[in-house]
Amino acid sequence: MKMNINFKNRVACVGAGMTLFRRRLQETPDELMWLAAKTALDEAGLTIRDIDCIVFGTAPDNFDGIHMQSEALADGGGAINKPYTRVFVGGGTGVFSAIAGWWHVASGLCKRVLVIAEEKMSHVQPHPQYLFHHIFDPVTEKPLGVNLIWIFALEMHRYMYKYNISKEDIAKVSVKNKRNALDHPAAQLGAEITVEDVLNSEVLVWPVQKLDISPVSDGAVAIVYTDEEGAKQLTDEPIWIEGVGWSLDTMYWTNRDLAFPTYLYYAGKMAYKMAGIHNPRKEIDFAEVYDPFDYKELHHMEGLQLARKGEAPILTREGVTERDGDLPINPSGGLLGVGNPIAAAGLMKVAEVFWQLRGEAGRRQVKKDVVTGLAQAWGDLMQVGTVIIMRR
Amino acid sequence: MRRVSIVGIGSTQFRPETPEKNFKELMYEAASRAYIDAGIDPRKDLDCVITSSEDLWEGVAIFDEYVPDQLGGVLKPVFTVGGDGLHGIIHGYMLIKTGYFDLVAVEAHSKASEIEDIDKVYRFALDPIYIRPVVDQPHGLAALEMMNTMRLFDITYDILDMTIMKNHLNALEWGSTYARIFDYENIEASEYIAQPLREVDISPHTDGAIVTVLASEEKARELTDDPIWIDGVGWATQSGRYERMLHNPPVALNTAANKAYEMAGIENPFKELDFAEVDDRYSFREPASLSMLRLDGGNLMEMVSEGVYTLDGELPVNTGGGFLGNGYPLEAGGLMKLLHAVKQLRGEAGSNQLDDPEKALVSTRREIPSSSYAVVILSR
Incomplete structure (x- = not known):
């Protein structure tokens, strides 16, 4: 095991919990937060009284139709007369809230921190995609009537064109992740599908088809951090946070080459430097990369230097990214399979890395022995990459 | 343990309307001033940029995406922190404390004048089933809070009137557009907005932006000879339910303050602090905050009538005129107070300058219906 020499205070993850990911869950957002927090605290062997600080993550404010959403949901997270804060970087918020939790402990200010991410998308009527219309520049972009699928179609097209990638290869990601999700007890869309199913599904905005996309979901995830001393008291198997990184690119996305996620390259570089990783492809044992669309998994693998530019589809085709492969990617089933309650989906990835490293992932456990795992999320206007690296 | 300091601060003017600039230009102006003040090149030197905002103040979803360009953070x-600017400062403080970050910029701004119907945004923050249908505008809730606060802390209208006059007087020096010289007759002529809340008890909204640059100890020594140190920070949220908080004292402020006092090694805040900048979004919040911060010496009425909190007093409060005098800049509220405190500590407060202040407290609360408090202790 490599010791991280950069920090005085090491941070350990000692518990994780999540709710089901479903469309139209009956629970209110507060209740979802409470459920996730309760399972995480139970797993860590703590109660809310033991927690010093609470970090909350949720992506846009408007899903719940409440201004200052974090304040309205404080009770659900147990933030009653406690330090409580909300951070956000759009879709990258899930992993970012885990990063924010890290600095609460690493700074020495808090000893035990509860990180909760919650998203309830399904009560936006008629469809959450309408809300995403408002993330665009009100003067130059909104009048065009854009939504997220449009711009991701642009990005996917550019990526396919530049590296000469076929739709079949990209569809393999969807097939793999949905199959992986069959083993996830909280998954929304686990399924045994074929490449043909993806290629024959409804075209939304070419080249994006229905089975290329993750679903609309509700859900919440929570994790618990402690300092080094606390971790040793609580468990024999703490999982250490070894590196974090994030980076935000310019909001003028029209001026960037969409074929390569530069922001993620920078975020990964920051995290690798912190964790002392020089060759990510060799030193990262498995990764949970953000896959709201199937091409994004490939795109992000390249941004994280887990594959060379244009190489990720080849790795996928050769089965390297399968659960029993050399570099398992999204053994949980990812957003395509488990579901995509935006911020919660990001934190689900962190939780999955935690469970995998502890060997507690059950039927989802990857075949090889894993020591170092990485979780990543992405958001805003194709603009932000957030990365966290954990070690056993 | 490495210390954290403030090495640069810059702001725009605070005005009720800023039609000549959009929010990005306001941020840019404040950021340029802060970076010049700190003597840094943001593109090369900055390790992290933090902004504080909420989507609905800005009229866009995921506001975070709009910030990097004008702050040199690409x-x-x-x-972005969904909180007050002072929460942003606390995050910056923690980042530097981890040992991995050296230079962090914290930004907050208000473009309240562009919000078409700000009361509707406030209503949107309330519980959609139980409260929103019965509350028309936020001042109604503030009036309930006022009634309760006046009862809990024995606050009389005399105390409020003196607070209002003091803050407006202090604000005149800062060139505030809202500041005016009050006498009792003006105040008595003020109309009730929702009894017992009068028009003069409410801080009007203002536009503006502030950027602060935080640095680690080593970096601060390189950049400046007289950094302002952050000795302690504390933050807490009381509850998510405004209706439940209404009947209780703001204990979360006490929780936040105790944490900050403990970190700064302060046992008797009234004696050890030289001045304080506390929340005065509504006039009654200032005396109530002073009580919860243990700055009232046990007898609020006596303290106020003896002028303890005026510029010549023992513990000047809101030396910059606070929100009552300058207007309330939404999430930039905490940073406005911080700006006033930093100017005092640096000896740049003009005719408001206190005699050699060393230690100061800055505290703030987010806007109704939030109960999130933040406290920061500064020293020279």
């Missing part, structure tokens, strides 16, 4: 670690 392809750097940038994020």
Whole structure:
């Protein structure tokens, strides 16, 4: 095991919990937060009284139709007369809230921190995609009537064109992740599908088809951090946070080459430097990369230097990214399979890395022995990459 | 343990309307001033940029995406806190304390004048089933809070009137557009907005932006000879339910303050602090905050009538005129107070300058219906 020499205070993850990911869950957002927090605290062997600080993550404010959403949901997270804060970087918020939790402990200010991410998308009527219309520049972009699928179609097209990638290869990601999700007890869309199913599904905005996309979901995830001393008291198997990184690119996305996620390259570089990783492809044992669309998994693998530019589809085709492969990617089933309650989906990835490293992932456990795992999320206007690296 | 300091601060003017600039230009102006003040090149030197905002103040979803360009934060670690600017400062403080970050910029701004119907935004923050249908505008809730606060802390209208006059007087020096010289007759002529809340008890909204640059100890020594140190920070949220908080004292402020006092090694805040900048979004919040911060010496009425909190007093409060005098800049509220405190500590407060202040407290609360408090202790 490599010791991280950069920090005085090491941070350990000692518990994780999540709710089901479903469309139209009956629970209110507060209740979802409470459920996730309760399972995480139970797993860590703590109660809310033991927690010093609470970090909350949720992506846009408007899903719940409440201004200052974090304040309205404080009770659900147990933030009653406690330090409580909300951070956000759009879709990258899930992993970012885990990063924010890290600095609460690493700074020495808090000893035990509860990180909760919650998203309830399904009560936006008629469809959450309408809300995403408002993330665009009100003067130059909104009048065009854009939504997220449009711009991701642009990005996917550019990526396919530049590296000469076929739709079949990209569809393999969807097939793999949905199959992986069959083993996830909280998954929304686990399924045994074929490449043909993806290629024959409804075209939304070419080249994006229905089975290329993750679903609309509700859900919440929570994790618990402690300092080094606390971790040793609580468990024999703490999982250490070894590196974090994030980076935000310019909001003028029209001026960037969409074929390569530069922001993620920078975020990964920051995290690798912190964790002392020089060759990510060799030193990262498995990764949970953000896959709201199937091409994004490939795109992000390249941004994280887990594959060379244009190489990720080849790795996928050769089965390297399968659960029993050399570099398992999204053994949980990812957003395509488990579901995509935006911020919660990001934190689900962190939780999955935690469970995998502890060997507690059950039927989802990857075949090889894993020591170092990485979780990543992405958001805003194709603009932000957030990365966290954990070690056993 | 490495210390954290403030090495640069810059702001725009605070005005009721800023039609000549959009929010990005306001941010840019404040940021340029802060970076010049700190003597840094943001593109090369900054390790992280933090902004504080909420989507609905801005009229866009995921406001975070709109910030990096004008702050020099492109392809750097940038994020947004759904909280007051002072919460942003606390995050910056923690980042530097981890040992991995050296220079962090914290931004907050208000473009309240562009919000078409700000009361509707406030209503949107209330519980959609139980409260929103019965509350028309936020001042109604503030009036309930006022009634309860006046009862809990024995606050009389005399105390409020003196607070209002003091803050407006202090604000005159800062060139505030709202500041005026009050006498009792003006105040008595003020109309009730929702009894017992009068028009003069409410801080009007203002536009403006502030950027602060935080640095680690080593970096601060390189950049400046007289950094302002952050000795302690504390933050807490009381509850998510405004209706439940209404009947209780703001204990979360006490929780936040105790944490900050403990970190700064302060046992008797009234004696050890030289001045304080506390929340005065509504006039009654200032005396109530002073009580919860243990700055009232046990007898609020006596303290106020003896002028303890005026500029010549023992513990000047809101030396910059607070929100009552300058207007309330939404999430930039905490940073406005911080700006006033930093100017005092640096000896740049003009005719408001206190005699050699060393230690100061800055505290704030987010807007109704939030109960999130933040406290920061500064020293020279």
